[in-house]
Amino acid sequence: MEKLANNSIKDLKKSIQLYLTLLLLLLTSGQSLAQDTSFEDGKDYILGGLTVTGLQSYNEQTVKTFTGLRVGQPITVPGDEISAVIKKLWGLELFSNVEIFYTNIEGNKIFLELNILERPxxxxxxxxxxxxxxxxxxxxxxxxxxxxxxxxxxxxxxxxxxxxxxxxxxxxxxxxxxxxxxxxxxxxxxxxxxxxxKGDKVKIRNIVFDGNEQLSDKRLQKSLKKTKKKKFYRFWKKSKYIEENYKEDLSNLVDTYAERGYRDARVLSDTFVKVDESSIDLKIKVEEGNKYYFGDINFVGNSVYTDRQLSQVLGLRKGQTYNGVLLKKRIADDSKPDGEDLTNLYQNNGYLFSSINPVEVSAVNDTINFEIRIIEGKETFLDHVTVTGNDKTNDHVIFRELRTRPGQKYSKDNIVRSIRELGQLGFFDAEQIVPDIQNPDPNAGTVDIQYSLVEAGSSQIELQGGFGGGGFIGTLGLSFSNFSLKNIFNGEAYKPVPMGDGQTFALRLQASRTFRVYSLNFAEPWLGGKKPVRFNLSLSRTQQFATSFSNRGRIDVNKDRGFSITGVSAGLAKRVQWPDDFFTISHSLSYQLYDFNDFNNGLFNFGNGSSNSLSYTFGISRSSQGPSRIFPMTGSNFELTGKFTPPYSLFGNKDFKEVRNQINEKTERLIEIGGPNTGTVEEQAEFVRLSDEVEKLEEERFKLLEFYKIKFKGDWYTRLVDKLVLRTNAEFGFLGSYNNDIGAVPFERFFVGGDGLGNFTLDGRDVVQLRGYENSSLTPFSRNAITGQQERDGGTIYNKFSLELRYPLTLKPSASIYALSFLEAGNAFNNFNEYNPFELKRSAGVGLRIFMPAFGLLGIDFGYGFDSDANPSSVGPSGWQTHFIIGQQF
Known part of the structure; x- marks a missing residue:
């Protein structure tokens, strides 16, 4: 407005200047700057010519075009055309001065001069x-x-x-x-x-309250969430004065009174007093008013729900202290899209156009009576449901995850759930999934929904090389989580691979001089395309070769000696509706062949022969975490699995007790001898013979593996403040045997400690993360009778607990980054006799995670172990450990 006013004043001045100029020419008997002419006020002329003076950077013809004047056009001088030209040129804000003069009049023709001063x-x-x-x-x-x-x-x-x-x-x-x-x-x-x-930041030295009798200064200061006075120990919330935050906190202060029954409380005045250049005092004067209580709460206009049902959701009773903030939340909680309030109750049952208003109908002494006035509106149904932004993902992959279908009742809860399901796919940026309610028609009771999506990279490539284990290790990994198997023979669909059907295809190859690993996985989340039944197929093969040190200290590899593990597994997982539709029941069948050829490195009890493992795994899981699978902020995820092999020994005639006794007797003798190179020649020969016999007995004992394995893992996500999230984790695992004479199998064990990354050995082991300790360092030791060395064979039972605070630095599709701090405790044990749930190894630390679609999850953790590891020779705490995270679960 101020700018328009200034321009109008300038226009008026220019018009007056023009009129005065023309009047002066009349008074001087028609003498003009160019020649003697005859001029009459307000006379109509024909524009004979227009010249522009004062130009610096603009072309004369360009300025003439700005004016809109044309030679030969009728023009009245003085008149509206001249005023309009001046106003238009000023409006362009290109010139700091605009003046118009006439230079000559020839009959009915007038010649004008436009003088301008260009702005720099x-x-x-x-x-x-x-x-x-x-x-x-x-x-x-x-x-x-x-x-x-x-x-x-x-x-x-x-x-x-x-x-x-x-x-x-x-x-x-x-x-x-x-x-x-x-x-x-x-x-x-x-x-x-x-x-x-800028000067110094102005800090708040003190906050003084006046007029508060019912609530203490401390309580009121606590209600000022973002406005704090300066204290030496305050690090989390600063004490600087920010006006926007301060005004918001004054509203919070009033809400604090309203939550305690003082509905008439208000801030009478607020001032700040400058103490010096860097500090101020705040003075807040309040009027508390009287304390009130809820009286009668009656519902008016409700037909869908009874008064009793509405009262249960409202949760307020006569005689309770009046709480205006809680009342608003129970009517409509804007802070929670899935809140338990009356508005969501109606909107989750199809009444989109309902409105609920609490009205104070009377106030008697200190009691307030309310009417909850409800306009239910017409029941609403979904007319059209569309999606946009899915450039790669096929429509059917999206629509099968949606809980909102055309013809269904409108449900806000179904929309929230649909957003979560789309975010969990990992194909879209969860932060940018926006449901747009379109074309609401209260009369027809219909509404349209459009989901706006932004595709995020869902494929990952792992290509790395390094030195370890005595040589170069190369790794190639390809993972496509939005694969399309049906287009695998369609050359036009390769961009760079067939994509869009939501399937998972992963291939990983890793090799060095000492080992080779091949694995292939394929998963179809909707087998048959009609129901959420996930089919999974995986193939794997591991080869490890025997190594020895040469005289020069180099590692020699003997590929004629070694062991291999070949495995195949297939599984089905179905989403069920009970107890709720977050539950999944899974079944899988797997087979592993362990083949040994003159190889004994302490991980296994025999070096020749083979073992077979045929197992069935049953699992129950519930996953409600969301909205993003990369950085979940709410919900939980738990999984209980049981892996079982057939109890072969119950159906056979083999006396495994006798086998176990023979192994124990021969093992005791081996321990007495002490090793293959100790004692007499006869004892050395006996050691070799007994070692071979023990290995044969061990192979006989584990020819057909029989065991059961129970695991539980639970994660809970709690949003504390803004996007600060607490992740709570608990884990437990137990490996048992049907026949105590056979004992625990040498495979499928638990290795606790370190970064939690699995290695190339696919022997069914579980590698459990516990930061602050070296990898597998919390795994108990046992003495190998053949080699005579203490070795980590893996535990048969473990438990672990952790707390992790997470905060995102960015959640963009190109890269999601979050920082974390953690407390962890856990341990592994050889058997239940040794198990003590309170004998835990503790650690704490900080870390950083980066998720990039092309490379997966990358991260680093710095953890401090407060206790010693499982090595009997370890003394004192583990201390600081650095862990690099590559491709681990979120």
């Missing part, structure tokens, strides 16, 4: 007083671009913007000065210098 053009901007990396942001925010016309309003607006910007950040004494100077490198250009003096 901005050539460059220099900013002092801020960090270099902040300069670009200032130039973008103020739109100070090269070529911009310099105006008084541009300078004033830039100055005001910057001063307000820094005041909002707590720099109340911020000063900004702007100067311009001619730039001789260009025509009519000027450079600009901005000098910012």
């Amino acid at each position: 053009t901005l050539s460059n901007v220099t900013v002092f007083g801020v960090k270099k990396r902040k300069v670009e942001d200032i130039l973008d925010d103020t739109d100070l671009k090269k070529g911009k016309k310099i105006t008084e309003s541009l300078i004033a607006n830039t100055k005001n913007y910057l001063q307000n910007k820094y005041k909002k950040q707590g720099y109340l004494n911020a000063k900004v000065s702007i100067a311009t100077a001619a730039d001789t490198t260009g025509t009519n250009t000027q450079s600009m210098v901005i000098n910012v003096k």
